[in-house]
Amino acid sequence: xxxxxxxxxxLKEKFPEEVISITTGKPKEDIIDIHxxxxxxxxxxxxxxxxxxxxxxILLSGVDNADGKKKTLPDGSFEYENNTLSVFYxxxxxxxxxxxxxxxxxxxxxxxxESVSEIWMCADWHEREAFDMxxxxxxxxxxxxxxxxxxxWEYGYPLRKDYKNPEFYAGMKxx
Amino acid sequence: xxxxxxxxxxxxxxxxxxxxxxxxxLELDGEVINSVTPHIGYxxxxxxxxxxxxxxxxxxxxxxxxxxLAAMYNEFGFAxxxxxxxxxxxxxxxxxxxxxxxxxxxxxxxxVAVGTYGLDIGAFTPFLYCFRDREKILTLFEMTCGARxxxxxxxxxxxxxxxxxxFIRYTKEFIDYFKPNLKELNDLLTxxxxxxxxxxxxxILPLETAINYGVTGPNLRxxxxxxxxxxxxPYSIYDKFEFDIPVGQGWHGTIGDxxxxxxxxxxxxxxxxxxxxxxxxxxxxxxxxxxIPKRVKPxxxxxxxxxxxxxxxxxxxxxxxxxxxxxxxxxxxxxxVSLSVLNELCKGHLVADVVAIxxxxxxVLGEIDR
Numbered sequence: 001x002x003x004x005x006x007x008x009x010x011l012k013e014k015f016p017e018e019v020i021s022i023t024t025g026k027p028k029e030d031i032i033d034i035h036x037x038x039x040x041x042x043x044x045x046x047x048x049x050x051x052x053x054x055x056x057x058i059l060l061s062g063v064d065n066a067d068g069k070k071k072t073l074p075d076g077s078f079e080y081e082n083n084t085l086s087v088f089y090x091x092x093x094x095x096x097x098x099x100x101x102x103x104x105x106x107x108x109x110x111x112x113x114e115s116v117s118e119i120w121m122c123a124d125w126h127e128r129e130a131f132d133m134x135x136x137x138x139x140x141x142x143x144x145x146x147x148x149x150x151x152x153w154e155y156g157y158p159l160r161k162d163y164k165n166p167e168f169y170a171g172m173k174x175x
Numbered sequence: 176x177x178x179x180x181x182x183x184x185x186x187x188x189x190x191x192x193x194x195x196x197x198x199x200x201l202e203l204d205g206e207v208i209n210s211v212t213p214h215i216g217y218x219x220x221x222x223x224x225x226x227x228x229x230x231x232x233x234x235x236x237x238x239x240x241x242x243x244l245a246a247m248y249n250e251f252g253f254a255x256x257x258x259x260x261x262x263x264x265x266x267x268x269x270x271x272x273x274x275x276x277x278x279x280x281x282x283x284x285x286x287v288a289v290g291t292y293g294l295d296i297g298a299f300t301p302f303l304y305c306f307r308d309r310e311k312i313l314t315l316f317e318m319t320c321g322a323r324x325x326x327x328x329x330x331x332x333x334x335x336x337x338x339x340x341x342f343i344r345y346t347k348e349f350i351d352y353f354k355p356n357l358k359e360l361n362d363l364l365t366x367x368x369x370x371x372x373x374x375x376x377x378x379i380l381p382l383e384t385a386i387n388y389g390v391t392g393p394n395l396r397x398x399x400x401x402x403x404x405x406x407x408x409p410y411s412i413y414d415k416f417e418f419d420i421p422v423g424q425g426w427h428g429t430i431g432d433x434x435x436x437x438x439x440x441x442x443x444x445x446x447x448x449x450x451x452x453x454x455x456x457x458x459x460x461x462x463x464x465x466x467i468p469k470r471v472k473p474x475x476x477x478x479x480x481x482x483x484x485x486x487x488x489x490x491x492x493x494x495x496x497x498x499x500x501x502x503x504x505x506x507x508x509x510x511x512v513s514l515s516v517l518n519e520l521c522k523g524h525l526v527a528d529v530v531a532i533x534x535x536x537x538x539v540l541g542e543i544d545r
Binding site: 066 | 215216223224477478512544
């Protein structure tokens with residue numbers, strides 16, 4: 001069983017460029033920030049390294065940070081400029097019983113993160129959900145289509161903070 | 176020359192054995208399944224978006240409606256997550272009542288799982304016996320908080336009411352009443368030869384696949400891993416009780432087949448009864464509302480908290496920005512993860528086995544679609 005700090009040091013030694021920083025402090029969880037285009041190889045290392053053995057991806061969640069500049073539009077709605085989106089990975093080891101939270105952050109204009117669905121199979125559906133709800137584009141995902149919303153939904157990503165309800169859907173007035 | 180081609184068959188969305196509104200797209204080669212593609216989202220109501228517009232106590236009735244067969248446990252998990260975020264220590268009596276309610280809920284949920292599983296396979300009678308017993312538990316819940324399905328009972332820092340003065344007596348009576356009924360259920364269904372033939376060696380889930388797909392709860396334990404969050408990541412007061420964690424052993428076939436997954440639930444009901452007996456004997460007197468905060472406003476930060484729901488690991492990932500409403504609530508729904516493994520389980524089996532396999536992983540669509 002290793003602490004988040006130990007895991008961070010192991011990762012930092014192996015990937016000095018790609019692993020950015022660690023945030024600690026309670027009630028916050030310890031979070032390791034990773035470069036979005038290297039999460040795939042770091043995940044392979046996390047799963048296969050003999051001292052880490054992170055075999056289980058508990059949860060993958062997309063988050064709209066809403067930390068950009070808020071701009072009100074003429075019709076009363078608003079949107080964010082220079083906003084960022086994040087993906088959180090909660091992974092644990094069922095044999096060594098340690099767990100860690102990883103985070104990647106991407107700009108909203110180019111939300112591209114590497115897929116980890118070949119490493120942990122459950123990431124397939126979690127990533128589809130993050131794509132569906134937040135609009136994160138997972139590179140190299142085998143089947144990145146909507147999962148909870150209708151397949152032909154073209155009115156944006158519902159969990160974005162600046163999401164606007166469509167007035168009509170399939171010819172029906174909805175709001 | 177015989178012309179052969181794959182046939183695509185839609186099972187659902189309105190199909191009695193899908194336990195909700197779920198569509199499975201089966202690709203068949205004759206009667207053998209080549210692949211299964213689940214299409215979900217028919218019950219989607221974007222619970223997570225609702226949460227961002229509401230205060231924390233207002234969210235509790237909404238979490239009831241996710242896994243509506245285990246609403247008590249959903250509240251338990253959410254209350255625990257917010258309490259950890261705010262560093263609230265709840266009174267001992269509250270912890271005991273929560274555990275009692277949680278374990279009663281586990282039995283009620285497993286009874287539905289077991290009963291409807293029999294129904295899927297063609298055994299109608301055990302279903303009625305299971306619902307007769309579940310009714311007693313729902314009566315206990317009704318006596319406690321007035322509701323039978325969606326309770327809004329476990330609040331952040333406490334409970335909405337104390338238990339009824341006669342609750343302990345009635346729960347004892349229920350335990351004594353229910354113990355022999357488990358044996359009756361075993362005689363009716365568990366060791367029935369037709370049932371064993373339909374379920375043993377069907378839908379085998381190897382342990383590596385289960386872990387890699389993130390399958391948790393009874394389904395993971397049936398595949399042979401002793402993993403229960405009540406002991407492996409202890410929360411509340413589960414460390415005070417003595418109970419076993421049943422693990423699949425391939426009693427009538429291979430480890431991790433449908434029969435194992437079914438039987439693990441029967442064994443877990445027995446373990447829950449053990450916890451209930453101990454909790455009822457030890458429950459202390461005290462106030463139940465002393466730790467309920469006047470204003471729920473957690474500090475900035477994020478937390479992932481998980482509990483052992485009847486269906487597996489139920490997790491709440493909450494991000495707070497120091498406001499009355501959460502910035503983001505993400506739910507790790509155990510059924511959502513378990514359903515994603517369905518394709519692996521069904522490959523190479525016959526069409527009739529899809530129903531047996533789907534029933535054995537015990538999904539609730541309210542939680543999958545959220």
